[in-house]
Amino acid sequence: MTWIEINRKRLLYVNRWTRFIKSSLKAQVRPVIDAISTDPVESVIERIPLLINDEMIRDSFKRLYPDVGARFAIDTYNAFKPKQMTEEEILQDMYFQDMMAYAEREAGIRIVSITNGSKDLAVRLLRQLMQESTIPQGWGVEQTARFFQEEFAQMYGSFDLWRARRIAQTEILTASNKASQVGAIGAGANIKIWQCQPGTPKNERHTTYPGLHEQRRDMNQPYDVGGFPAMYPGDPGLPESECINCKCAEVYERL
Numbered sequence: 132m133t134w135i136e137i138n139r140k141r142l143l144y145v146n147r148w149t150r151f152i153k154s155s156l157k158a159q160v161r162p163v164i165d166a167i168s169t170d171p172v173e174s175v176i177e178r179i180p181l182l183i184n185d186e187m188i189r190d191s192f193k194r195l196y197p198d199v200g201a202r203f204a205i206d207t208y209n210a211f212k213p214k215q216m217t218e219e220e221i222l223q224d225m226y227f228q229d230m231m232a233y234a235e236r237e238a239g240i241r242i243v244s245i246t247n248g249s250k251d252l253a254v255r256l257l258r259q260l261m262q263e264s265t266i267p268q269g270w271g272v273e274q275t276a277r278f279f280q281e282e283f284a285q286m287y288g289s290f291d292l293w294r295a296r297r298i299a300q301t302e303i304l305t306a307s308n309k310a311s312q313v314g315a316i317g318a319g320a321n322i323k324i325w326q327c328q329p330g331t332p333k334n335e336r337h338t339t340y341p342g343l344h345e346q347r348r349d350m351n352q353p354y355d356v357g358g359f360p361a362m363y364p365g366d367p368g369l370p371e372s373e374c375i376n377c378k379c380a381e382v383y384e385r386l
Contacts, residue, residue, distance in 0.1 A: 312350070
């Protein structure tokens, strides 16, 4: 597949999974909204580390990686093998099962980072509400709590779409490249080649890295990405800044 074909396919998954992740982010903060109805806001802020957990995001990852991975692994595998492999065969194969465990293993650091981001955002917005909100005289406890619930939910929700799309783009980049590599290895490819996004300023840092575009490596060797090692574009071992908004891809050869 060409870079354009790979990224056209990725975009379809980004659009679909942005909606799902947005729902997960909303569900992740629901306990905070519920707690505001019964507890003082100061108390809720102190309990946010316990109220927000990673269950919803972890579940999103465990669904996203098999969904994205199956398609990319199949297409890459079938590009090398005269005998085509079906989705069912791919999913049953042991090497692909290892890729499915990826969401729990290597991507775990991102799950923690997203959850911590939700906690930090909730604390910041609640503190902002406490500082900036003027409660009319005569309001009772229930009316005040309802006001804080509604204001907080609206403020927090304004970040959901932006965060969800950024998460979806990053994880689909990683899942598609990881799965493509798994499919290529299974089909006998032994050379991988890094492909930068052509001519787009959003990913300028990669297109301007000397020697990154068309960089060739054996399948078990890391690339040099501006001084950082990476097994594929979106490798979780890279700094976040090297993954967010990245649209790089890999192509493969069998020598």
